[in-house]
Amino acid sequence: AQKVTQAQTEISVVEKEDVTLDCVYETRDTTYYLFWYKQPPSGELVFLIRRNSFDEQNEISGRYSWNFQKSTSSFNFTITASQVVDSAVYFCALSGGGADGLTFGKGTHLIIQP
Amino acid sequence: DGGITQSPKYLFRKEGQNVTLSCEQNLNHDAMYWYRQDPGQGLRLIYYSQIVNDFQKGDIAEGYSVSREKKESFPLTVTSAQKNPTAFYLCASSIRGHRPFFGPGTRLTVL
Numbered sequence: 124a125q126k127v128t129q130a131q132t133e134i135s136v137v138e139k140e141d142v143t144l145d146c147v148y149e150t151r152d153t154t155y156y157l158f159w160y161k162q163p164p165s166g167e168l169v170f171l172i173r174r175n176s177f178d179e180q181n182e183i184s185g186r187y188s189w190n191f192q193k194s195t196s197s198f199n200f201t202i203t204a205s206q207v208v209d210s211a212v213y214f215c216a217l218s219g220g221g222a223d224g225l226t227f228g229k230g231t232h233l234i235i236q237p
Numbered sequence: 238d239g240g241i242t243q244s245p246k247y248l249f250r251k252e253g254q255n256v257t258l259s260c261e262q263n264l265n266h267d268a269m270y271w272y273r274q275d276p277g278q279g280l281r282l283i284y285y286s287q288i289v290n291d292f293q294k295g296d297i298a299e300g301y302s303v304s305r306e307k308k309e310s311f312p313l314t315v316t317s318a319q320k321n322p323t324a325f326y327l328c329a330s331s332i333r334g335h336r337p338f339f340g341p342g343t344r345l346t347v348l
Binding site for chain 1: 267268270272277278279280281282285287293295325327331333334336337338339341342344
């Protein structure tokens with residue numbers, strides 16, 4: 124069975140601070156995909172990144188960066204110089220690569236204070 | 238994400254009534270999914286369909302039913318057997334091996 128753990132239920136930081144959201148996963152699949160989604164108060168899920176299990180390169184997109192470490196089964200997400208607009212719930216998710224759906228973590232509620 | 242519509246955005250029903258949530262996609266995706274989200278919880282998979290006229294139970298299928306008569310449509314019925322139906326419901330679609338696209342969601346409140 125697959126499992127995704129986001130141990131941080133809520134994080135609160137002051138604007139411009141850097142913040143890292145943790146994600147630890149469990150799977151027996153050798154091929155799998157990891158995702159991060161952002162959920163603002165409106166409820167829609169905003170796709171941020173998809174990473175396959177064979178690509179351990181870190182990725183940077185503007186103020187966002189992701190650190191994938193297979194050795195520790197982690198896929199952490201860092202926001203640099205946080206802004207109030209980054210306030211949302213962030214979900215990490217895992218897929219086996221087929222079409223049988225994603226396994227989500229419980230999410231981390233990120234609060235950026237001005 | 239564009240291409241997936243869910244209606245209505247808010248839905249109210251009396252306890253004991255069945256209710257059907259709509260999900261339509263124009264992305265030509267084979268696979269479609271229904272997830273449920275409760276406050277403070279992640280999304281949990283209810284049902285999924287990888288092809289027309291076929292669907293499988295997810296982790297929390299009890300009290301729900303689906304149909305997949307057309308590629309574009311995957312309606313979810315919340316039956317009276319579902320003990321706690323009040324939740325946020327999200328529909329998604331995907332091409333196999335690619336990331337799913339999510340609809341805007343329907344908030345169901347059972348009074």
